[in-house]
Amino acid sequence: MKEEATTLPQQFIKKYRLLLGEESTEFFCALEQGSAKKGFRWNPLKPAGLAMVQTYHSEELQPAPYSNEGFLGTVNGKSFLHQAGYEYSQEPSAMIVGTVAAAKPGEKVLDLCAAPGGKSTQLAAQMRGKGLLVSNEIFPKRAKILSENIERWGVSNAIVTNHAPAELVPHFSGFFDRIVVDAPCSGEGMFRKDPNAVKEWTEESPLHCQKRQQEILSSAIKMLKHEGQLIYSTCTFAPEENEEIISWLVENYPVTIEEIPLSQTVSSGRPEWGSVDGLDKTVRIWPHENQGEGHFVAKLTFHGQNPTCKEKKVRKKRKEQLTKEQEKLWTEFSMDFHYEITGRLLVFNDHLWEVPELLPSLDGLKVMRTGLHLGDFKKNRFEPSYALALAMKKTENIPCLSITQKEWQSYTAGETFQRDGDQGWVLLVLDKIPVGFGKQVKGTVKNFFPKGLRFR
Numbered sequence: 001m002k003e004e005a006t007t008l009p010q011q012f013i014k015k016y017r018l019l020l021g022e023e024s025t026e027f028f029c030a031l032e033q034g035s036a037k038k039g040f041r042w043n044p045l046k047p048a049g050l051a052m053v054q055t056y057h058s059e060e061l062q063p064a065p066y067s068n069e070g071f072l073g074t075v076n077g078k079s080f081l082h083q084a085g086y087e088y089s090q091e092p093s094a095m096i097v098g099t100v101a102a103a104k105p106g107e108k109v110l111d112l113c114a115a116p117g118g119k120s121t122q123l124a125a126q127m128r129g130k131g132l133l134v135s136n137e138i139f140p141k142r143a144k145i146l147s148e149n150i151e152r153w154g155v156s157n158a159i160v161t162n163h164a165p166a167e168l169v170p171h172f173s174g175f176f177d178r179i180v181v182d183a184p185c186s187g188e189g190m191f192r193k194d195p196n197a198v199k200e201w202t203e204e205s206p207l208h209c210q211k212r213q214q215e216i217l218s219s220a221i222k223m224l225k226h227e228g229q230l231i232y233s234t235c236t237f238a239p240e241e242n243e244e245i246i247s248w249l250v251e252n253y254p255v256t257i258e259e260i261p262l263s264q265t266v267s268s269g270r271p272e273w274g275s276v277d278g279l280d281k282t283v284r285i286w287p288h289e290n291q292g293e294g295h296f297v298a299k300l301t302f303h304g305q306n307p308t309c310k311e312k313k314v315r316k317k318r319k320e321q322l323t324k325e326q327e328k329l330w331t332e333f334s335m336d337f338h339y340e341i342t343g344r345l346l347v348f349n350d351h352l353w354e355v356p357e358l359l360p361s362l363d364g365l366k367v368m369r370t371g372l373h374l375g376d377f378k379k380n381r382f383e384p385s386y387a388l389a390l391a392m393k394k395t396e397n398i399p400c401l402s403i404t405q406k407e408w409q410s411y412t413a414g415e416t417f418q419r420d421g422d423q424g425w426v427l428l429v430l431d432k433i434p435v436g437f438g439k440q441v442k443g444t445v446k447n448f449f450p451k452g453l454r455f456r
């Protein structure tokens with residue numbers, strides 16, 4: 001289907017005609033006439049992640065340009081593949097940010113402006129469940145969506161917080177190996193994808209955004225370790241929010257710009273639009289030159305020393321420790337289901353959590369998700385959570401029940417279904433894909449799909 005032509009604001013045209021000269025003709029043409037490409041990433045944290053995505057997409061999958069896990073195409077938000085966290089819809093250019101960030105297993109990583117979770121899911125995949133990922137979002141509603149996306153992705157080593165960047169500094173000063181700032185911006189790179197981005201744009205937007213970006217970055221810098229890395233990105237073309245921001249960072253903080261080793265055909269940042277050396281090491285994606293929408297990304301190393309917050313060893317408070325009975329219930333369950341813990345176990349009000357090992361004290365923080373919610377203790381039993389089902393790595397030799405698409409539809413609508421047997425807790429799998437837990441009692445499979453997520 002041909003998308004409607006985008007009508008660009010006059011002031012925008014005037015500005016980029018001046019900045020780009022002759023090149024502006026192709027640029028405007030791509031923005032006005034071209035159609036936005038869609039993309040998605042498959043999830044390497046899931047059993048047979050790639051194979052399942054290949055099986056369930058009937059179309060021939062074309063690789064997306066900036067991520068090894070990316071494909072061009074669309075995701076059906078109601079498909080079981082999406083619900084089970086096997087794929088994440090992401091604009092192809094946006095995938096470059098995670099690729100540049102290249103988080104490593106075992107690191108402490110902060111995604112400071114994280115909702116809805118495109119970069120966080122990419123970082124979590126790179127970390128393979130090891131280390132600590134803090135995904136933060138300032139707006140509560142967006143933080144909730146972020147938390148749900150992290151859960152679907154099956155991440156065990158992430159916490160989700162809901163704070164303004166400055167509020168995190170006292171808790172995480174000098175703490176992180178890597179910080180991603182995917183900044184709120186004037187969104188010019190989204191013009192042909194999202195008509196609202198055009199409507200909301202004014203001539204003043206880039207400078208307003210620049211101020212906010214400086215505030216966010218001045219907090220981010222304080223949370224970096226010595227030699228820690230900062231990855232800064234926007235989805236706008238505006239020099240004020242890209243080369244000028246990187247120049248401001250270099251002029252005000254002990255940071256250097258890193259070369260971004262990318263084999264893909266991307267353009268470099270424009271040195272003439274900033275005021276420091278090294279801007280040619282940053283990356284721009286232009287719609288008239290590359291696949292995908294507009295994007296900018298830079299990687300910097302911080303050479304200063306921030307005061308480190310004393311790594312308060314998190315001592316488990318008495319009420320957070322498992323009782324002997326709870327320990328016995330969890331051990332029985334985890335042995336039956338071969339679930340291996342990589343973090344620590346904590347109980348809050350009978351809810352059992354796997355908390356990332358490297359986590360400092362969370363006192364005073366608004367935390368939406370303290371790692372992986374494993375399940376709840378109820379009287380004399382343990383009830384596994386939906387989040388745990390989505391974080392299961394193995395489906396062999398554990399109590400499983402293979403269900404059909406039709407049964408999955410009943411399950412996501414909150415209904416029970418009939419199946420001969422009396423196995424008790426079972427991991428429900430659809431073509432070996434974990435989709436939730438059920439309890440099989442005398443031929444009936446009871447439903448434990450979370451009420452808030454039900455759909456038909």
Ligand SMILES: C[S@@+](CC[C@H](N)C(=O)[O-])C[C@H]1O[C@@H](n2cnc3c(N)ncnc32)[C@H](O)[C@@H]1O
Nearest residue numbers: 113114115116117118119138139182183184216
């Ligand atoms: C470009 S989006 C992030 C997209 C996200 N990284 C992803 O890949 O899905 C920018 C985010 O910054 C948040 N934001 C807006 N104002 C902010 C502020 N003053 N400080 C921190 N974050 C802010 C927005 O709510 C939004 O979620």
